[in-house]
Amino acid sequence: MTRCRSWAEPWKIKVVEHIRMTTAADRDAHIREAGYNTFLLRSEHVYIDLLTDSGTNAMSDRQWAGMMMGDEAYAGSRNYYALEDAVREFYGFPYLIPTHQGRGAENILSKILITPGDHVPGNMYFTTTRVHQELAGATFHDVIIDEAHDPASDHPFKGDVDLDKLDALVREVGAERVPYTSVAATVNLAGGQPVQLSNMRRVADYCRARGIRVILDATRAVENAWFIQQREPGMHHHSVAAILKLMCECADGATMSGKKDSLVNIGGWLGLREESLAEQARGLVVVYEGLHTYGGLAGRDMEAMAIGIRESVEEDHIRSRIGQVHYLGQRLIDAGVPVVRPLGGHAVFLDAAAILSHLPREHFPAQALAAALYLESGVRAMERGAVSAGRDTTGENRYPALELVRLTIPRRVYTQAHMDVVTESVAEVFEQREQVQGLSFTYEPELLRFFQARFELVGRRE
């Protein structure tokens, strides 16, 4: 893709939140206290927070106005109906089950669809999604195309499903042991990489012919739709909203974290097409989340999400959103920093294995790089490599092909000047990369270890 022309944010700033620079000595103390895990830093000790784009969005004045119109009735709140309308209009799922966030929807979906011993194929794992599948008794199988695992490949749709891999799995275990195929758009751990509409259609055709459902992880589907518009032949004249709807038509259901695309700080949903499944899901939502017309959300949160959905598909919004990510990515490429190519939708992923090639995988180069970046400049990033991948069933560390550090850009929060600071900070760490030391666990939780794990430096050079 050619460099983007200049774009401007399609909004102006209405409310600000102060941030604070720290000294190197402060940061050294803070990162030690956090066990070299950026998740465990206090946010007030962070200068620019690129840990995640999840729930960190700035809401619009329209969304805040919606917040004031929250109907907090326990049952039958009008905000529920507003959300139901927005989901039907833009995603096309007739049955809506609100949840407090995306993992609430994953929990319920896994429980209603999976029987122990089942197999779930998907275009690369995601941390919480796979854990819910495994807890329900299924085995996850990665059926993403090989290019996804190669950070240097510039395939335009690295999120695509490899139909041959999918077919091989279905033949091996039998279609009746495959309750659904999970299609994420975009694919977070591949680097925010999109799936092609034509690929989704082929997956849908393949699965429907065999009685297998397709479940869309719609978390960043709007960003995916923008890539389809920009890159897929014949799609340039379709609106992002129209493409989103076409994508959803390929799925029988979707789990959604509104904390990403939908520009809110909390909220998610499960969308379904089958009434009987929706009934089962409602029976569970009341146990885990809340009554089915609020799902563990305040009424105002549903209103903010309904408005956020409408804002998220506006062309100007999505162009500037991804434009900003690509601005940062291109500056890092210009500085010679190895990043995952092509640039993804919500984040720039640093190739930690390439940057810290002197560190063995068992010293967790991505974790070490994230810690080093914080020490350098107070920029907080997230490890997406072996620590996130966890251990396999035999207790061995999984070493995924990609050992990445994610610089995730919250929506509508930071300016171009903030991105310039991030570029300079990463470039500085890159210059000094041979000084960066590896890490080893001092505390390792059993599930989703990356959230709360603690580390110490190995081979400290005095």
Next chain:
Amino acid sequence: MKFKTIIEPFRIKTVEPIRQTTYAQRIAAIRAAHYNVFQLNAEDVLIDLLTDSGTGAMSVYQWAGMMKGDESYAGGRSFHAFVKSVNDITSFRHVIPTHQGRAAEHIISRAMLKAGSIVPNNTHFDTTRANVEHCGAVALNLPIAEGHEPQTIHPFKGNMDVAALERVLRENVGNVPFVMITVTNNSEGGQPVSMENIRRTSELCRAHGVPLFIDACRFAENSWFIKTREPGYADKSPLEIAQEMFRLADGCTMSAKKDGMANIGGFLAMNDDALAATCRNSLILTEGFPTYGGLAGYDLEAIAVGLYEALDPDYLHYRIRSVEYLAEKMIAAGIPIVRPAGGHALYLDAKSWLSHIPPHQYPGWALSVALYVEGGIRASEIGSVMFGRQSDGSEQAADLELVRLAFPRRVYTQSHMDYVAEVLLHLRSVAKEIRGVRIVEQPATLRHFTSKFELLPN
């Protein structure tokens, strides 16, 4: 003080319009809702007394806190503000936010219970009971005998039957992972538990080495009852009383949608380090990272502020008095209610009021339907629909058939209450015409939320 009138200790900053409906519109709406008031559209309700959970009006300070919400995924300053408030009030070392109270119950149940475990409680609330039973454990209610007698006046009808608890602990050594005490006792009519009773429960639990958890949803209201009814507490502040109460326990579950004065949120707090680690790991799976627990940063701020507002003596005075005000009107009119009036709700005694409707025709449910049809008022049944179905699928009448008129915090005025009283007086004159109901369709758990009903012939 020289004047007797108790005013709301606030003025109104923002209003939300409510809508009058006609009798014909309400008939159509309740039919469409299959005679289940949970299924009504909120817009079709004039005065919504379904619950005091998450329906409160936040203060200007809470809204200011909302604007200060730190939405960082990890380590946000709103989380630290939240922990500071909870620590100050409860003194528990570990504070784990959850998206609401039932998630806290779910996590503690999953961490501590196994099939066949017994959990004694003065009275489990519906979600607590569902979470306990979901783990295959037995939810055992041990209220004092007076708790079952709507007309008996006792200052602390929510108390635990300590003698019964002692028997249970003695006869089930090793099989009671924790004891819970619910303040106030919601299912028994929002009745308070005395400090003396909590202390004796605590001593008993400690003697048996069993941790005590407080279901703290309405801890502030309970503190007010202790202050006004229990000897020796008149000069203590509600905050001091709450602090003393929590020090007697090893942990608590909390729905901040009640005495957290918030529209969403809850928490789990405890002293045990190993248990807290287990709970945090479980939290990440279903709720969120431990520094946000499935809440937005702005929610954590609103709770941090709200917990103190709930303990303000002027607020509590007004709050408890509002319920008493309606109760006095009912007593004067001879309408049977649970006495004394509870903290957050007035409970109509449907069993004695609608004695022509047998328990299997759900008199409480029938009354909740009539309240809506006649006056556009929404209230909830706490009786045989909520509690009647046993874990083996059989049906057993609940001890009490109540209809709860729950008061949202700081939402309705005295004239709204005067209207409610008028509707109830009208219902008294047509009580004999109220018809029982039958369940047409029901889900496996928590059936009151989604079951469909039909009216039975008179």
